[in-house]
Amino acid sequence: MKNNIRVERALRNITQASLAEMIGVSRQTINTIESGRYVPSTVLALKISRIFEKPVNELFELEDTD
């Protein structure tokens, strides 16, 4: 699964640390999601989509391997 959280974050000038704080996870978790090493739960994906005010589908995208 791909995601463009890093891009969305850069557009809004939000650091990993502050995004982590906004959705109640560790900075490590944001980092692992951005680099594709961790696939977040639906709850976490919805929280991220609420912060960026974008539907989950625009933030996360299935890959052929999924």
Add this chain to the structure above:
Amino acid sequence: MKARLLFPHPYRMYGWILLLPFLALGIAHLYFEFNLDILSVKLPTYTKDTFYNEGNLTDELAALGLIISLLFIAFSKEKIEDEQIAKLRLDSLQWSVYFNYAVLVLAIIFIHGMAFLDAMVYNMFTLLIFFIIRFRWVVAKENRLLINQGGHEE
């Protein structure tokens, strides 16, 4: 996310503090036949001939202390206990169960007689020890990745 049957974060430190004396006691008992005199008691034997035997509870104390302190170290919450940590925890738990049984299988094949009993004594604790090593290692690895690529934001 809700807590998942974990001890509060400070228990990890309590676990390490408790571990030292109990580990020392266990090693002293196992290798130097050290016994605490106040723990000498009559113990039920459950045989027909006698009801009680002279016994000493030093090894029981050491074993229980070790189990409790290792449980505290293994299953205390992280500072920020979220779903990604929970996944690392679960992965590490599965890995350590496999690894522990692999070691046990080798012990069954290669160790015989009374030496096998020693192996079983160690085996009581190795599952937790392997888990702690593996879990701390993956958490440290993630932290290193974070520091290497993101600078020190926290």
